[in-house]
Amino acid sequence: MKNKILHLFMVIGFLLLAGACSNEPTAKQSMDQYVDKWNNRNFEEMYDQLSAATKKSISKDDFIKRHQTIYEQAGVSDLKVSIVDQNDEDDKKDVTTIPYKVSMQTLAGPVSFKGTAKLVKEEKDGNTSWNINWNPSFIFSQLKKGETVKVSPKEPVRGTIYDRNDKALAMNTEVPEIGVVPGKLGSNKEQTLKKLSQFLDIELADIEKQLSAGWVKDDSFVPLKKVRPDQTDIIKKATSLPGVLKQEVVSRYYPYKEKAAHLTGYIRPITKEELKQNKENYGDHSLLGIVGLEHIYEKTLRGKMGWTITIPESRATIASKDAKDGADIKTVIDIQKQEQLFNQLKDDSGAAVALDPQTGETLALVSSPSYDPNGFLFGWKKGEWEKLNKDDAAPFASKFNKTYAPGSTIKPITASIGLKNGVIKPDEEKSIIGKEWQKDSSWGGYKVTRVSERLSKVNLENALITSDNIYFAQTAIDTGADRFTEGLKSFGFEEKLNYEFPTSTSSIANDKIDSDILLADSGYGQGQMLMSPLHLAATYTAFLNQGDMLKPYLIKKDGDKKEIWHEGVVTAEGADTITKGLKGVVEDQRGSAFRPVEKGLTIAGKTGTAELKKKKDEKGKENGWFTAYDYKNKDLLITMIIEDVSDRGGSSYVVKKVKKMFK
Numbered sequence: 001m002k003n004k005i006l007h008l009f010m011v012i013g014f015l016l017l018a019g020a021c022s023n024e025p026t027a028k029q030s031m032d033q034y035v036d037k038w039n040n041r042n043f044e045e046m047y048d049q050l051s052a053a054t055k056k057s058i059s060k061d062d063f064i065k066r067h068q069t070i071y072e073q074a075g076v077s078d079l080k081v082s083i084v085d086q087n088d089e090d091d092k093k094d095v096t097t098i099p100y101k102v103s104m105q106t107l108a109g110p111v112s113f114k115g116t117a118k119l120v121k122e123e124k125d126g127n128t129s130w131n132i133n134w135n136p137s138f139i140f141s142q143l144k145k146g147e148t149v150k151v152s153p154k155e156p157v158r159g160t161i162y163d164r165n166d167k168a169l170a171m172n173t174e175v176p177e178i179g180v181v182p183g184k185l186g187s188n189k190e191q192t193l194k195k196l197s198q199f200l201d202i203e204l205a206d207i208e209k210q211l212s213a214g215w216v217k218d219d220s221f222v223p224l225k226k227v228r229p230d231q232t233d234i235i236k237k238a239t240s241l242p243g244v245l246k247q248e249v250v251s252r253y254y255p256y257k258e259k260a261a262h263l264t265g266y267i268r269p270i271t272k273e274e275l276k277q278n279k280e281n282y283g284d285h286s287l288l289g290i291v292g293l294e295h296i297y298e299k300t301l302r303g304k305m306g307w308t309i310t311i312p313e314s315r316a317t318i319a320s321k322d323a324k325d326g327a328d329i330k331t332v333i334d335i336q337k338q339e340q341l342f343n344q345l346k347d348d349s350g351a352a353v354a355l356d357p358q359t360g361e362t363l364a365l366v367s368s369p370s371y372d373p374n375g376f377l378f379g380w381k382k383g384e385w386e387k388l389n390k391d392d393a394a395p396f397a398s399k400f401n402k403t404y405a406p407g408s409t410i411k412p413i414t415a416s417i418g419l420k421n422g423v424i425k426p427d428e429e430k431s432i433i434g435k436e437w438q439k440d441s442s443w444g445g446y447k448v449t450r451v452s453e454r455l456s457k458v459n460l461e462n463a464l465i466t467s468d469n470i471y472f473a474q475t476a477i478d479t480g481a482d483r484f485t486e487g488l489k490s491f492g493f494e495e496k497l498n499y500e501f502p503t504s505t506s507s508i509a510n511d512k513i514d515s516d517i518l519l520a521d522s523g524y525g526q527g528q529m530l531m532s533p534l535h536l537a538a539t540y541t542a543f544l545n546q547g548d549m550l551k552p553y554l555i556k557k558d559g560d561k562k563e564i565w566h567e568g569v570v571t572a573e574g575a576d577t578i579t580k581g582l583k584g585v586v587e588d589q590r591g592s593a594f595r596p597v598e599k600g601l602t603i604a605g606k607t608g609t610a611e612l613k614k615k616k617d618e619k620g621k622e623n624g625w626f627t628a629y630d631y632k633n634k635d636l637l638i639t640m641i642i643e644d645v646s647d648r649g650g651s652s653y654v655v656k657k658v659k660k661m662f663k
Contacts, residue, residue, distance in 0.1 A: 027119045030130035031083055031098045034117075038081045043067045051120050051131040057145075058134075070139055073151045074309050075107035075280060084114065094121045096130075102138075107151065107280060108307035108319035113141035140309075142316040149318070153283035154306030158252065159326035161264055161293055161301070163335040164361075164556065170264045170294060173253045175378075176227045176235050176246040182211055183218030184243035192241050199238045200225045201382055226251055228378050252287065252377055256335060258370035259342040262398035263333065263501075265292020266373035281305045290376075292398075293329060296501065301326045330556040332361040337661070341366040341638075344657040350623075350642035351399035353537045354661070357629050357637040359561040360541065360550035365501065365534075369395040393643075401503040403530035404641060407608030407651075408592075409625045410525035411472045412578050413539055415460055416547075416570035417487030418475040419577070426577040429457040430471055437470045439477060439516055448473040448520055464581030464606070465591050469524040476523025481513040484522070488529075490569050491539050491549060499534065500554040506531040525608060537639035538565065540627050543579050543604075544634050546572040579604050579631055586628070593626060593655045602632035603662050607651035622646040624654040630662060638662075 025033070030049065037046045043064040047055075050063075058066075070076075084099035096119050103112040118133040136143040143149065161170040178200060185192050197204040202225060210222055226249060227234055238244050252267055254260070267287040275282055281304060282288070289298040306323030310316065334354075341352045345368040354364035371388055388395050418424040433456055436447040450469045455462060463471035476484050485508055489495065493506050509528040513519050521527035534552060542549040551565035570578070582604035585591035592607040605628025612621045624645035629637040638658050645653045 024128055025130065027096045027098065027121075027130040028083065030119060031100070031117060031132070034132055035081045035083060035100065039079060041067070041071070041079070049132055051133045052122060053120075054132070054134045063134075066136075067139065070149050074149065075151075075307075076104050078103075078105045080104070095119070106307075106309060106319055107305075107321070108309045109321040111140070111309075111319050115141060140311075140318050142311055142314065142318060144314070147311050147313045150310050150312050152308045152310065153286070154308065154321075154323040155283070155286065156303030156305060156323040157325040158267070158287075158303070159297075159301040159328040161297075162328060162330045163333045163338075164331065164363075165334070166330075167335050169254070169256060169260050169331070169333070169335065171253055171255065172250055173229065174248040175229050175251045175253065177223050177249045178225050178227055178235070178238045178244065178246050179221050179223040180207070180211065181219060181221055181243050181245060182216060186242040188242075192243065196224075196238060196241055196244055199234055199241075200227075201379070221245065221247065223247070226378050228374055229253065254373045256339065257372045257374060258346075259339050259366075260333075260335065261292070261370045261373045262367040262400070263292055263331075263338070263365050264373060265294035265296075266290055266376045267294050268376040291396075293331070293501070297329050301329060303327070331554055332356075332363070332556050333365070333554070334363045338364040338366060340364075340661060341640075342368065342370070344660060345640070345642070346370070348642045349393040349399075349644065350640065350654075351402075351533045352638065352640040353400050353533045355537050355541065355552055355637045356635060357541045357544045357550070358634055360538070360552045360563060360565075361561065362534075362552055362554045363636070365398075365400050365554075367397075367399040369393050371395045399641075400533050401501055403504045403506055403532050404623055405525065405610035405612065406529060406531040406536055407525040407610035407623070407625055408467050408469075409536060409606050409608035409627050409639075410522075410529065410531070411464060411467065412543065412582065412606055413488070413491055414472045414475055414484075414523045415464065415578055415581075416491075416542065416574060417484055418479055419460075419574035420487065420570055421479050421483050423478040424460060424475055426460055426573065429459045430463075430474060432456060432458050432468070432470050432474075437473070439520070443517060446517055448524070460577055461581040461584060464578065465584035465588050467585075467592055467607070469526075472524040473520035474523075476519050477516060481519050484519060485513060487569075490566050491542075492535060492565060493529075493531075497532075497535060497538075497552075499552060501534075503532050503534050504530075506535045525610065533639045533641055536625075536627055537637055539569075540629060540637055540639075542566075542569045543575045543582070544629060544631070544637075545575075547575045582606055583631060592651060593628070593659075595652065596656050596659065598659045598663060601659060601662050602630055603628045603659070604631045605629065605655075605658070607655060609645070609651050622650060624651040626651055626654040626658045628658050628662070636662065 034049050047060045047063045080103045082101055084101055098117050100117055101114045115137055119130045122131050136145055158172060160168050163169055193207055194204055197207055216222055239246055254264055267289050270282050270286045270288045274288060289295040303326035304324035306321050308320045309318040337354050341364045345352055345366055348368055350368055352366040356363055435453045436449050438447045448470050458468055458471050488508050493508050496505050497503050507530045513522060518527050522529050538552045547568050547570045548564045549566045549569045551563045586593045586603055586605055593605055605626055608625035610623045621644050624642050627639040638661055640654050640658050642654050
């Protein structure tokens with residue numbers, strides 16, 4: 001009986017032991033667990049499954065850090081690890097192997113490889129488990145113990161920005177880079193470096209810091225500063241010093257400097273914060289378009305970064321992807337007109353736009369004051385950066401795409417709306433007596449004032465020539481707020497202009513035209529209305545295109561050049577009548593643009609003065625406008641605004657500058 005009981009306990013013990021053993025993971029199950037953690041990049045728990053021998057060769061912190069660093073630097077994504085095959089009979093041994101395969105996407109393209117994991121059966125604290133003999137080839141198949149991974153960018157060549165005649169506005173060119181060979185500085189080293197710091201306009205301490213870098217040897221060329229190609233005097237002076245040499249390097253360069261700065265914008269070294277947002281297409285030393293066309297067309301001009309992932313010790317290449325150079329941008333800008341317009345504006349704060357009124361092509365976009373975009377790449381003269389930043393006229397900000405009160409330049413638009421709605425007729429005369437007018441007594445003490453009371457019978461042509469505020473205030477009132485608002489919208493107000501250079505939307509009022517006084521003021525450009533110089537120029541194209549308003553454009557396109565933005569904003573007859581009046585503004589001695597008299601010009605145009613004041617009774621700053629077009633050749637239309645012209649002849653100051661462009 002005792003033997004039977006003993007035998008029963010032995011059987012039960014064996015079964016319990018067998019059950020316990022069956023709960024231990026098999027080699028394949030252990031590898032499955034490891035692969036699952038690997039796919040989820042759970043490096044900490046992956047380490048827990050490593051064999052004792054592996055753990056002796058690498059610490060947990062190093063294991064985690066190595067995976068994280070390599071995967072992050074290589075831009076690893078879409079990681080997929082799987083087991084290929086495994087024989088369950090191998091579980092009866094103490095050592096087994098399990099094949100696996102890995103695929104992933106990296107900065108340098110797809111990477112895939114196969115490997116074999118060696119698993120060993122180990123016992124710890126009475127428990128048996130299968131653990132992995134890990135080695136660096138699990139990360140990349142070519143990687144061995146003691147080796148490193150290097151991820152290197154290949155910078156694409158940035159595209160060039162051209163004008164309509166293939167003149168480069170922003171280009172890549174070889175420029176001199178001034179540097180020092182320490183061993184050749186001679187006995188008067190300190191004196192040489194002091195002179196060099198003056199020539200290059202950099203601090204002596206900065207030069208000494210560069211020379212003290214750990215990699216520098218006596219025969220090393222230590223680059224200090226890139227010099228603009230046109231600074232030949234600096235290059236000559238610097239390289240005349242002992243030990244000072246130059247080498248040619250490729251750099252972005254803006255040959256027209258401040259004349260096209262707001263148009264082109266500039267590039268500069270990428271910041272750490274910016275790099276975090278787009279690691280795939282930029283490296284630590286990449287340059288980034290910040291404003292202007294360089295920013296707007298960054299993706300096009302930039303191209304695609306290339307990358308290589310290598311093992312320096314063995315020179316093995318894990319993956320490689322060539323850079324894709326950026327594409328060129330061709331504008332319809334005429335750099336000659338751009339320069340001429342800038343020369344007219346350079347001493348003032350303002351903006352100017354030139355269009356081809358038959359096509360809508362943008363011939364020039366100018367803003368003043370300006371800056372030299374090369375400063376962001378080659379450095380600034382001492383005190384120049386501080387001076388530009390403190391300038392109240394905001395030289396870094398473009399003005400041609402901002403909005404301003406249009407003043408009397410709005411009157412041809414008011415006339416167009418009145419003609420289309422039948423509230424005025426080309427030859428119909430309004431009876432206007434005196435210099436002041438109000439609709440009725442509900443206006444209280446408020447009245448609209450005109451410059452002269454000489455005319456008592458005023459038709460549209462004379463109203464434009466004499467810029468009669470009362471005529472256009474009455475036209476707006478007779479049109480009515482709703483129809484006047486719709487008319488302005490037909491000219492593109494409160495509509496985002498689908499233009500290649502982001503431009504502020506022109507607005508009619510702060511909220512809406514909610515009173516007759518505001519309606520009257522809006523009719524002659526003194527309400528709450530705001531327009532961009534670009535939009536104002538576009539509205540005047542209607543007077544040269546049978547009443548159709550053209551959409552301006554900046555980038556060269558194939559096919560039909562002309563694109564109508566809004567059709568029939570004024571009748572063809574009305575457009576001719578308005579042009580006749582605008583000719584008188586320039587050619588009739590009563591016109592505000594008659595002086596200075598320039599013989600041979602065939603231009604029509606409208607001046608405007610917008611007074612900026614917070615209260616009606618105070619004296620405010622005045623902005624002067626002039627929009628003009630060649631009514632004979634029909635090949636040029638210019639809008640110019642200059643800020644603060646009250647002490648310089650008002651809009652007449654602007655007229656003089658615009659007329660020079662048509663000569």
